[in-house]
Amino acid sequence: MIQITPQPLTAAAFAPFGDILDCSGDADKIINQGMCGRFHDRAQIEVGEGAAGISLFNATPRSFPYTLNMMERHPLGSQAFIPMHEHAFLVIVAQDSGDAPATPQAFITAPGQAVNYFANTWHGVLTPLQAPGLFAVVDRIVPADLDCDNLQEYWYDNPYIVGP
Amino acid sequence: MIQITPQPLTAAAFAPFGDILDCSGDADKIINQGMCGRFHDRAQIEVGEGAAGISLFNATPRSFPYTLNMMERHPLGSQAFIPMHEHAFLVIVAQDSGDAPATPQAFITAPGQAVNYFANTWHGVLTPLQAPGLFAVVDRIVPADLDCDNLQEYWYDNPYIVGP
Numbered sequence: 001m002i003q004i005t006p007q008p009l010t011a012a013a014f015a016p017f018g019d020i021l022d023c024s025g026d027a028d029k030i031i032n033q034g035m036c037g038r039f040h041d042r043a044q045i046e047v048g049e050g051a052a053g054i055s056l057f058n059a060t061p062r063s064f065p066y067t068l069n070m071m072e073r074h075p076l077g078s079q080a081f082i083p084m085h086e087h088a089f090l091v092i093v094a095q096d097s098g099d100a101p102a103t104p105q106a107f108i109t110a111p112g113q114a115v116n117y118f119a120n121t122w123h124g125v126l127t128p129l130q131a132p133g134l135f136a137v138v139d140r141i142v143p144a145d146l147d148c149d150n151l152q153e154y155w156y157d158n159p160y161i162v163g164p
Numbered sequence: 165m166i167q168i169t170p171q172p173l174t175a176a177a178f179a180p181f182g183d184i185l186d187c188s189g190d191a192d193k194i195i196n197q198g199m200c201g202r203f204h205d206r207a208q209i210e211v212g213e214g215a216a217g218i219s220l221f222n223a224t225p226r227s228f229p230y231t232l233n234m235m236e237r238h239p240l241g242s243q244a245f246i247p248m249h250e251h252a253f254l255v256i257v258a259q260d261s262g263d264a265p266a267t268p269q270a271f272i273t274a275p276g277q278a279v280n281y282f283a284n285t286w287h288g289v290l291t292p293l294q295a296p297g298l299f300a301v302v303d304r305i306v307p308a309d310l311d312c313d314n315l316q317e318y319w320y321d322n323p324y325i326v327g328p
Contacts, residue, residue: 032289036223043218054207059200125196
């Protein structure tokens, strides 16, 4: 089994895979009589002819060493994960290599960071590292008959081990 | 000045104004090999012919007694506020009465609750009650020339006082 060491999540490293949503840099606009900064339109939402929706995901926390035995991707739309807490979580992504994930890369978020995966980007399942594993998810709401078209899984014969 | 006492946020009380996004009840779907519940498509996103986007709002916390001197509404789209923390926040809404807000109603969220205001619903500005005042906001991304069409403010000659 191959070990993968998570790295801090940075915009440069994550650029091929999606957007980081955080309050780095100056606000785009100051609103509410000076009391609020708006960091505007930070995710490239892709939903094709469909519509985006907001769902909540409540996931069981994982721990290190984490066994990565599967990655998935959603061809029909992007998918944003917004933590409803201040805890770091684990993000695993991979480039595509002939309709399979290339070597995965693992990242640890900083508090206040959300991520948006581009459509068709290989990623691990939601992996909070402590409770509550609660996230708001903004993704394409696909009709039930397209559900199968929007999920591809790749299972490893030899899982990766992710841990510091 | 008239005092308003915030009430716990419940779906029944909030129904005229918008959606509560939380994990009450059973998950709509269990995903990720049994490790995650999906509470599916919980917000009625309204963006007309436009598109929804994700922005981050970083707001200064307020304290009680809170002076409510203005309410606003967005005719062109809904607006969801997703706390990126586990703290309660203050939600103030009002029915419409002849293009002005009727008597405001104030609510305190529970941890794990987000809200989505329907389009054209009178609401107070974002009022976290402790730091960090960080929220992801899902609303209509309007072109700059429509910005003014999407914000109506109503200023009170006699502000309300909100507090327990």
